[in-house]
Amino acid sequence: MVAPNYELIAQDGLETSLLEVSMGPHHPSTHGVFRMDVKLDGETVVDLKPVFGYLHRNHEKLAENMSYLANMPFTDRLDYFNSMTNNWAYALAAEGLVEIEVPERAEYLRVIMAELTRLVNHVSLVGFFVNDLGALGTPLMYAFREREKILDLFEEASGARMMCNYFRFGGLRCDVPAGWLDRAREVVDQFPEFLDEYEKLLCENEIILSRTQGIGTLSRELAINAGITGPMLRASGVAYDLRKVDAYGIYDRFQFRVPYGEVGDCYDRFMVRMLEMRESVQILRQALDGIPEGEIMGKAPRVFKPKPAEVYGRVEGPKGELGFYLIADGTPKPYRYRVRPPSLINLTVLRDMCLGQKIADAVVILGSIDIVLGEVDR
């Protein structure tokens, strides 16, 4: 949507000027320390600048000064909702530097953990999103009730609820405890019930429909050109999912569909996530059925010291394409370590989506992008 030129409107000799509002860095809707410098004409947004960097800790420099493996726990802190997929992306990139075969059981457990993470992320995103719309509390608590069950599973497997640090180059740190798979199955089997309830509660709710449909539309062309990935890209009508395209790990063995939207508005982004959760449940069921017994750690070198090489590994994180670019120079430390943060790059189009919308909708649009500031600022 192109906003009219609102620079200065003089009518009947009265000069009006635009109102500049600095939303954030401490604003409940910004999900962290994030600021939007908004220019308003009445309630309409005519300009918007995202400002971030408040949580910047130069993660990349830190990683370049420690060994490859020592950095694994730090990747948890990037997108702290999805530590398992962060671990996987980093492990995948590092495994590209040396020849390590990941055992079958570890591959299955990786998929199970990644899909559980996706459930955690989407369920909390939907909760926060409805929270941003003004439904304070209740839907979020429903979402967190489900999230809690999965976090308990993570705690049993890795010892930590959120900062899991569970993956290793060539496998996993430890096997899951006895009976874990049964408990995981129970959680997974209960999940669709919750989804039914949640969909009934939200998806046809009149307020949600009127607040999200046609708001913050992102065209297919712009989405591709701006490098938007993940559910946000698929909501704009591009069925590009790295689990299908790259088929990393063992994703080629599972039957699942890639939901995508048509319009690319906030409602589509919301619905794509709701539908993706159902597909994740499908993958989880197949993985829990097929998981074999066996080793969980491949033959990895005791000291990880790859030969000079460059590698770019990427996975389909719940927020989009999470990539790690590593340059090895033959020492135990990476010469260059780079994270491709999906949250940051998805923010590129925030201004484009907000122009011409109401200020209250800017909050909804930001919520529908799904950012985590730990990853945006790094």
Place this chain on the structure above:
Amino acid sequence: MSELSHEPLLKEFPDACWDEAAGAVIVPEGRARVMAEWLLMQGVDYCSNVTGVDYLEAEVKEKITNDAGEEETVTRTEPGRIDVVYHLYSMRDQTGPLVLKQRTGRENAQAESLTPVWRSCELQEREVFDLFGVDFKGHPDQRRILMWDEYEEHPMRKDYTEPFDYEWEPTPHDEILEKHKKGKVIV
């Protein structure tokens, strides 16, 4: 995913060269924008990752065979440089990656901005500008992105040294300024 071949690019732009070790196409100076536009026309519609890599001046030892037919080790100095790396994919054909590298010196580092071609470079090139100090020609909105605006250095450079105190702000006291530059404790 199938590979995105670099051969057609090298055929179209014979002055570009292929770096086998890095698996990347080295872009000749001043040609990045033209190459990017050509690639976009070929369906390379998605620029995934943009980043910089800093190489300090290094002494490289090489074994060569001299005129007398004997092997000897020669030391040569490789000048420092900054690479700006682009990872490109095609969403249309589901192929990739193709890696482009723009090379520039460490002093007055300059590169061509590819933001007009791929919008996804916008924030990432700002980040390279911020952390590596590469000036992108043609970038629509080049500002610091992660560090604050008054910050003067580029922390991702390999020869960067941390300041004594991040919170420190310039004061009119010259003596303290000198001490700070030497990294001494201010009392």
